[in-house]
Amino acid sequence: MKRNRPLSLAFTFLAVLLLVSCTGPAQPREPYKISETAIRNHHQALYDIATKAEGLDAGVRLNEAGDKAAQYLLQGFKDAGLQNARFEEFYPLRWWPEKYELIALTGSDAAGKKLTAFPLWYCEGVKDRELELVSVGYGTPGEWLDVDVEGKAVLMDMKRILHFIPSYNYTMGKNLALSNGAAALIIADTLIDSPSGNPIGDGGKIKDQKGIDPKLYPLPTLSIGKSDGDFLRNAVKAGPTKVRINLEYTMTEGRTVNVVGELPGNGKIDEYIIVGGHYDTWFQGAVDNHGSQASMLEMAKYFAKMPQAERNRHLIFVSLFGHEFGNAAMGHAAFVEKHADIKEKVTCFLNIDGSGSWGYEEKDNTGEIYPTNKDDKSGIFATSWPLVGIAEESTYGLAKGPWGQYPINSMVADLGGPLFEAGWPCLLIISKHIYYHTMLDTMEKITPDQVYRRTLMNISIINRLLNSPPGYLIAVDGNPNRQREVKEIADVSIQVIPDTIREGSMVMAWPGYWDIDMVIRPDGVTYDFGDGTPSVTRLATNHVYLKEGAYTITMTVKDARGRTGVAKRTTTVTK
Ligand SMILES: [Zn+2]
Numbered sequence: 001m002k003r004n005r006p007l008s009l010a011f012t013f014l015a016v017l018l019l020v021s022c023t024g025p026a027q028p029r030e031p032y033k034i035s036e037t038a039i040r041n042h043h044q045a046l047y048d049i050a051t052k053a054e055g056l057d058a059g060v061r062l063n064e065a066g067d068k069a070a071q072y073l074l075q076g077f078k079d080a081g082l083q084n085a086r087f088e089e090f091y092p093l094r095w096w097p098e099k100y101e102l103i104a105l106t107g108s109d110a111a112g113k114k115l116t117a118f119p120l121w122y123c124e125g126v127k128d129r130e131l132e133l134v135s136v137g138y139g140t141p142g143e144w145l146d147v148d149v150e151g152k153a154v155l156m157d158m159k160r161i162l163h164f165i166p167s168y169n170y171t172m173g174k175n176l177a178l179s180n181g182a183a184a185l186i187i188a189d190t191l192i193d194s195p196s197g198n199p200i201g202d203g204g205k206i207k208d209q210k211g212i213d214p215k216l217y218p219l220p221t222l223s224i225g226k227s228d229g230d231f232l233r234n235a236v237k238a239g240p241t242k243v244r245i246n247l248e249y250t251m252t253e254g255r256t257v258n259v260v261g262e263l264p265g266n267g268k269i270d271e272y273i274i275v276g277g278h279y280d281t282w283f284q285g286a287v288d289n290h291g292s293q294a295s296m297l298e299m300a301k302y303f304a305k306m307p308q309a310e311r312n313r314h315l316i317f318v319s320l321f322g323h324e325f326g327n328a329a330m331g332h333a334a335f336v337e338k339h340a341d342i343k344e345k346v347t348c349f350l351n352i353d354g355s356g357s358w359g360y361e362e363k364d365n366t367g368e369i370y371p372t373n374k375d376d377k378s379g380i381f382a383t384s385w386p387l388v389g390i391a392e393e394s395t396y397g398l399a400k401g402p403w404g405q406y407p408i409n410s411m412v413a414d415l416g417g418p419l420f421e422a423g424w425p426c427l428l429i430i431s432k433h434i435y436y437h438t439m440l441d442t443m444e445k446i447t448p449d450q451v452y453r454r455t456l457m458n459i460s461i462i463n464r465l466l467n468s469p470p471g472y473l474i475a476v477d478g479n480p481n482r483q484r485e486v487k488e489i490a491d492v493s494i495q496v497i498p499d500t501i502r503e504g505s506m507v508m509a510w511p512g513y514w515d516i517d518m519v520i521r522p523d524g525v526t527y528d529f530g531d532g533t534p535s536v537t538r539l540a541t542n543h544v545y546l547k548e549g550a551y552t553i554t555m556t557v558k559d560a561r562g563r564t565g566v567a568k569r570t571t572t573v574t575k
Helices: 007-021 037-054 064-080 171-178 226-238 286-305 330-338 340-345 385-397 413-421 448-466
Strands: 083-090 093-106 114-115 118-121 126-135 155-158 186-188 222-223 242-254 256-263 271-279 314-320 346-351 358-362 367-374 376-382 403-406 428-431 491-499 499-500 506-514 519-529 541-542 549-559 564-574
Touching: 037 064, 037 286, 064 083, 064 256, 064 314, 083 330, 093 118, 093 226, 114 126, 114 226, 126 186, 126 226, 126 271, 126 358, 155 171, 155 226, 186 226, 186 242, 222 226, 222 448, 222 541, 226 242, 256 286, 256 330, 271 286, 271 330, 271 448, 286 314, 286 448, 314 330, 330 340, 330 413, 358 506, 376 385, 385 403, 385 428, 385 448, 428 448, 491 549, 506 519, 506 549, 506 564
Parallel strands: 126 155, 155 186, 186 222, 271 314, 271 346, 346 428, 376 403, 403 519, 491 564, 499 564
Antiparallel strands: 083 256, 093 114, 093 242, 118 222, 126 242, 256 314, 358 367, 376 428, 491 506, 506 541, 519 549, 549 564
């Protein structure tokens, strides 16, 4: 694979930035040069801790591996030179699957075939139940019409919108399974050959981990990878198929910790910049989220070595627990609660989940994945335009790869929810490759160079935050007015599910690949569905076709620099 390695460029940029931002009398200080090797060593160490926990999680069930990761990070904060490095305890109620199994019973195969399945979090359990299996495609409303699912197990296909939002949340499949009386749900990833982790319970309700009624999703739900999905889909097509499902869970209260360290500012501006990310992971978690944690340790060192006189604000670094398994950021919620006293003084909570990786995309709608040989696309979520502006300035210079700027209300509950709801200004910079939340989130998908450049980018963002005028980022919410007049054609592709639908049913559309270095804004994506209805401006959208025919869906993307790209796909509507 080709590597992008503009290190000297990045250094030059950083040096210039620091020179410009240094306001003291002459004598520019040489900043601490962060080490790519040191970051990779932290990355590998955290990855090994997660992988040894039987390939599952560094934070599984508040277990030994989770403790080990927390200890490693605490030591890392201390070694970096952070002050008052400590654990902040909290006691969440945890849903935990104790036993789970999915057996396919097809044709005359009495013993059945054991599939590689993994439960979706916060769903109901079931004990060794045999159920007839039916298939509903992606679960869009029209796909349920001719299928009797009452009392049966439902096979539902899934892709991730923009790599991280499971389609069943948007096709309504998750709710239609309930209203149509299904007895169990099997979610098949149509791209990735691994089951994937995702919560399916009611995020808003689960967030209050102190409650004893966490509102589980009422169907037992297991996730499977592409080949097991193909196997089941073909079996259903060939004839009556049954599955045996077992899913036993417990609900217990346990102790866990956020890891916190601080750097006081010079007293000029009594505001806080908080840099955080989660340290628990699904599976091995190379990208999500050990890369970011490794990056944060070196970032902490960088700012600890910056003389206090140059730090115009206070800095807090925090490794948060319970992002993946809590579904609503237990650690984030606990942190916000514990630090309510600084609420009015937060310049920004910079969430650094997902620090770069290789790009992988689906080739049109073939179900095949190809490497883009470039950095993967990343997202900027921010609570104000000035924060978007700060992020964009730093991404253009330092991080290669396509970028999207997403509306803050699309920030899923477990990323920014508790911060956003508490009124903290926040900025989330996130990359998730297509293998996100699967067993294939492994080290070769992310290079030391990618995390290194992302670290430089975050340092650049933090420097901009440190040096912004007092109160500016807290109070201002206007357009930063930094539109550039660059007119070029950009390369974009469109994703549409399902391929064919019936009259009166719905398709989902969203951007697939887009050009390197392009920042898409949510008001910059327009869809024309080719049936005479008005076009729709939205990042991802759905559309109902009323009459049979072949329609061309045209997606036009305009980026933050004024470049445009057009992608088209044809969809067939039948009677
Ligand atoms: Zn995750």
